[in-house]
Each structure stands twice: as structure tokens, then as C-alpha cells.
């Protein structure tokens with residue numbers, strides 16, 4: 001694609017509230033693009049508690065985070081939103097023509113009439129290794145995600161972490177196949193794992209067969225030569241520090257949300273939340289709205305239900321920016337032929 005995508009609305013965040021914002025905008029015939037740092041929709045319910053039941057979605061006695069997301073996707077499908085996953089919105093700038101220039105970490109750009117920030121508790125980003133100076137190897141020998149597994153084939157790998165990502169990639173790089181590593185050493189701070197028990201059992205079996213090694217300890221330092229990372233220092237629970245040589249270091253410490261770039265867009269922020277009015281859920285910048293967990297106003301409760309209500313009012317608030325001439329009245333989805341048309345249920 002050459003040049004920015006021109007659109008009516010960009011929604012920052014594909015959590016439950018960002019997804020429902022597509023629906024409320026769609027009823028008013030406002031087209032939306034949705035961006036999320038994660039590679040999949042669902043926000044906190046999918047990232048943090050996919051299998052836990054939610055009991056307070058109106059008219060749905062019990063829902064898991066994944067079911068909620070799947071049904072929201074079904075509900076918004078008629079409006080054909082375009083999703084841009086695996087990228088963080090980094091820039092939002094007002095242009096002279098009143099539109100906003102929006103850019104992501106992957107270089108996707110938009111010119112949009114409105115922006116809806118549904119960023120929850122912030123963009124989910126990998127937790128980093130807290131070792132002074134090691135960050136200079138990031139993207140060269142230190143990685144927090146695997147984009148291209150073939151980069152690690154035939155290498156001496158150290159993998160840190162105890163969750164599913166750490167174990168899955170460990171098993172992947174030990175297994176025979178095109179991505180098989182020269183050697184794999186897994187490091188975890190304790191001899192207990194959050195990962196699926198079957199993966200842990202498999203890993204232990206591979207250790208018994210000398211296919212890989214597992215070390216209990218924490219990475220506390222590193223060694224380098226000619227600007228190359230050559231080894232990490234691993235301090236065990238016995239207090240002894242061992243030097244572990246490597247070619248590549250993969251760290252999977254889970255994801256943590258970061259407000260990140262949102263703090264730099266000129267929005268009024270109070271304790272990491274965006275201040276909005278309760279009439280339109282507009283921010284201090286006309287044309288930028290904030291809905292869901294990211295916003296704050298007197299009486300705010302961080303509930304999915306509240307976020308859904310905010311989406312409806314914010315959508316009406318956006319109409320003057322998208323259709324300056326149009327008068328829009330509330331219509332019911334039950335009875336309105338016009339809404340049946342936009343929903344594709346005529």
C-alpha cells in the first residue's frame with residue numbers, strides 16, 4: 001500500500017470495547033480500522049483470562065473471555081472492519097485539514113476523521129530482561145518474540161522463562177526439523193512451571209536423553225567480545241554464578257501492558273487514564289474519543305458493560321466529524337429498515 005489509508009475512524013485496541021466500538025460506529029455507517037499490538041483480538045479477557053468465566057455481561061449468564069471475543073467478532077462482521085494486528089499505534093497527530101495522521105510501529109499509516117482509543121491498560125508488550133547493558137543486543141542476539149524461527153536454526157540457544165511460550169519454543173528448537181538448533185539450554189528461576197504439564201514432562205524427558213539442558217537460576221549478567229554477546233551469567237538458588245555460552249538468547253517473561261506512546265499525543269491524562277466527558281466520551285482533543293478501561297471520569301468503573309455503553313455514546317459523538325451535514329437520530333435495531341440494511345439482515 002502506498003500512502004496513508006484514508007478512513008472515517010481508527011480504533012486503537014481490539015479488546016472487547018474496541019471490538020464493540022466497531023458495531024456502534026457501523027450502525028451509524030462509520031467505517032473503522034482497528035489496530036492492536038497483539039497478534040489477535042480480545043484484549044485482557046483473551047490475554048489474561050481466556051478460560052475464566054465472566055458472569056456480568058448483560059443477558060449472557062456466563063461467558064469465557066474467548067467466547068466473548070468470538071461472539072463480538074461475529075456481531076461486528078457485517079461492518080467489515082479491517083484489522084491490523086501485531087502493531088502498536090505510536091503516533092496520532094492532528095493535520096491542518098482537521099483529520100488525524102496515525103502511524104503504527106510496523107509503518108502502517110492512516111488519515112482518519114476520528115480516533116477511538118480503546119487501549120485498556122495499555123499495549124501488551126513483552127516483559128524485558130532486567131540486566132544492565134544487555135538491551136544493546138536486542139534484535140541481533142536477544143529476542144522477546146520469534147518472528148522467523150529459521151533465524152535460530154543450527155545455533156546455540158539459551159531460552160529463559162517458564163510459561164507456554166518458553167516451553168513451546170524450547171521443544172520446537174530441540175525437535176528434529178528445519179529449525180533444529182545446535183543446542184538448547186532452558187533457564188527458569190525455579191523448578192516449577194506455568195506452562196502446560198505435558199510440555200514440561202516432554203522437556204524433562206529431553207533433558208534425560210541429553211537432547212537439551214535445564215538450569216534453575218536467574219540471568220544476572222553477560223559476557224561479550226567484539227560487540228557480540230558470547231555468554232550469560234546465571235545465578236542459581238545456591239548463590240553460585242555459572243557462565244553459559246550462547247549464540248542467541250530468547251526471553252519469554254510474559255506480556256505486560258504499557259501506556260507507552262499514548263502519553264505523548266497531547267491528551268489530558270490523570271493517573272495513566274485519559275480524561276473524558278460523559279456525554280460523548282470525548283478527550284480534550286476534539287475528534288479523539290476514549291472508551292473502556294483507558295478512560296476516566298467521575299464514577300468510572302472498569303467493567304466491560306460500562307465500556308459498551310461508552311461506545312454507543314462515543315459513536316454518536318463522532319457523527320459531526322464524519323458527516324458534518326447529517327442529522328442522526330437514534331433508531332432501534334429491532335424495527336429500523338435502515339439499520340437492517342446496514343446489518344445485512346433485510
Ligand code: FAD
Pocket residue numbers: 012013014015016017018019035036037038042043044045048049053054055056087088089090118119120121122123124260261262291292293294302303304305307
Ligand atoms: P483491554 O481488554 O485492555 O484491551 C485493550 C487492547 O488495546 C489490548 O489488546 C492492547 O494490546 C491494545 N492496545 C493498547 N495500546 C495500544 C496501542 N498503542 N496500539 C495498539 N494496541 C494497543 N470485567 C468485567 O466486566 N467482568 C468481569 O468478570 C471481569 N473479570 C476480569 C478478570 C480479570 C482477571 C481481569 C484482569 C479483568 C477483568 N475484567 C472484568 C475487566 C475487563 O477485562 C476490562 O474491563 C476489559 O478488558 C476492558 O476492555 P478494553 O477493550 O477497554 O481494554
